Amino acid sequence: MKQTIKIGTRASLLAVTQSTWVKNQIEAHHPGTSVELVKITTKGDKILDVPLAKVGGKGLFVKEIEDALLEKRVDLAVHSMKDVPTDLPDGLHVAVVPVREVPQDAFISVKYATLSELPHGATIGTSSLRRKAQLASLRPDLEIKDLRGNLDTRLRKLDEGMYDAIILAGAGLNRLGMQERITALFSVEEMLPAIGQGSLGIELRESDSELLEGLQFLHHEETALAVAAERAFLLRLEGGCQVPIGAYATVDGDILTLTGLIASVDGKTVLREQASGSVSEAASLGRNLAEVLLDRGGRAILDEVYGENNQA
Numbered sequence: 001m002k003q004t005i006k007i008g009t010r011a012s013l014l015a016v017t018q019s020t021w022v023k024n025q026i027e028a029h030h031p032g033t034s035v036e037l038v039k040i041t042t043k044g045d046k047i048l049d050v051p052l053a054k055v056g057g058k059g060l061f062v063k064e065i066e067d068a069l070l071e072k073r074v075d076l077a078v079h080s081m082k083d084v085p086t087d088l089p090d091g092l093h094v095a096v097v098p099v100r101e102v103p104q105d106a107f108i109s110v111k112y113a114t115l116s117e118l119p120h121g122a123t124i125g126t127s128s129l130r131r132k133a134q135l136a137s138l139r140p141d142l143e144i145k146d147l148r149g150n151l152d153t154r155l156r157k158l159d160e161g162m163y164d165a166i167i168l169a170g171a172g173l174n175r176l177g178m179q180e181r182i183t184a185l186f187s188v189e190e191m192l193p194a195i196g197q198g199s200l201g202i203e204l205r206e207s208d209s210e211l212l213e214g215l216q217f218l219h220h221e222e223t224a225l226a227v228a229a230e231r232a233f234l235l236r237l238e239g240g241c242q243v244p245i246g247a248y249a250t251v252d253g254d255i256l257t258l259t260g261l262i263a264s265v266d267g268k269t270v271l272r273e274q275a276s277g278s279v280s281e282a283a284s285l286g287r288n289l290a291e292v293l294l295d296r297g298g299r300a301i302l303d304e305v306y307g308e309n310n311q312a
């Protein structure tokens, strides 16, 4: 293992916390190696007040970091898998996937214990089309209001009373040590998570086999297989994270079970399918499940969503 390793990271609290966790893991496992964080500002960080669905473009949070990797200014990058596009640049791979945090979305409120306790017409904050669609389906009476910004900004907006409740990924709050802010976790039946939610991915140069070897202790194969199936589903749908789609896979022994969802933004149509198969077929399970949902009406839904984004 090299004596010094540089991790390229976004400057957000969550990104720095995740990268610091990886730094501490590496330094504990490889005495004699020291790890340095290099903060990099991404396009996504500069346009935090614009709904991402309107900005379009995939990988808003990773492009500048990948450039730094390719130019050898940094050696690895720690991403939330959810933010990593399916098409990586030549020469890089996400080859180390640590064990998954909770995949579910969290309901966060100061006054109400669960979604069903929210009074008629209450306001709930999220900018994710996936969350909006599933919320509208569960509670058509609620007023869903956009909510952008880093995690700390979103929590502050809730505390200031701009919303009766907000939705955030449980994993992010847990990683920040803010688990007490989670009022309730949704079940995956109520709210199917985003592709890769709760999972980290470590990206590095394909040529850096020594580093890959040195990071193997962080790899969790079951998480990697589950996320591979979810990402194959995403790839077939050519979706960024700004479309009302979700997927979640679990691995039990040699069997992988994948649930996928495509919904209309208004929540009036929610298409959901599940498939199981051998872990060795993770990618084809994902692709096939996407095909099934496209044929069941998903294609028409996605054509409409992509059409709207292109005009914006």
Ligand SMILES: NCc1[nH]cc(CCC(=O)O)c1CC(=O)O
Binding pocket: 080, 081, 082, 083, 167, 168, 169, 170, 171, 172, 196, 197, 198, 199, 200
């Ligand atoms: N969309 C941004 C994002 N990307 C990763 C996380 C944290 C959770 C995770 O690692 O999946 C979040 C915040 C959120 O969705 O609430």
